[in-house]
Amino acid sequence: MKKVLFITVLAVVAIVLGCGAGGGAKGTVEKLFKAVQKGDADTLSNYIDWKGIYESIPEEYRGEAKFEDWEKEARDGMKKEIKPEEGFEYEVLSAEEKGDTATVKVKIKENKDAKWEERTIPLKKIDGKWKITMESFKEMGGE
DSSP states (O other): OHHHHHHHHHHHHHHHHTTTSSSSHHHHHHHHHHHHTTTTTHHHHHOOOHHHHHHSSHHHHTTTOOOHHHHHHHHHHHHOOOOOOOOOEEEEEEEEEETEEEEEEEESSSSSTTTEEEEEEEEEEEETTTBBHHHHHTTTTTT
């Protein structure tokens, strides 16, 4: 009986995850864009590979700042800068996951007067969670 229950639970979990209800790369981008709409810097911060970004900064530019202090300052800076984006719309077109990397294609409209643009968002799985990396920002044309 326990074996049947265990297999049933596994099947339900697989169906839910397979349908995208729980996330994956597509779900991560959905959460990110909803956070952009709301101006939710905490949620955005949780999906950024802060350690990787810190390590990609040449030592002469980051000075003697320890990672923990630098990350806190970066997260606090986001809280001050991120505001709700009225008129921001998006549509996730597709998501392709291969191991620890993923590519999510989206259409976005930055505000009510903007035109729709297609973008590709690369993600990397870090500690079991899909995140935006420095490479993601570079590929998307960010700074």
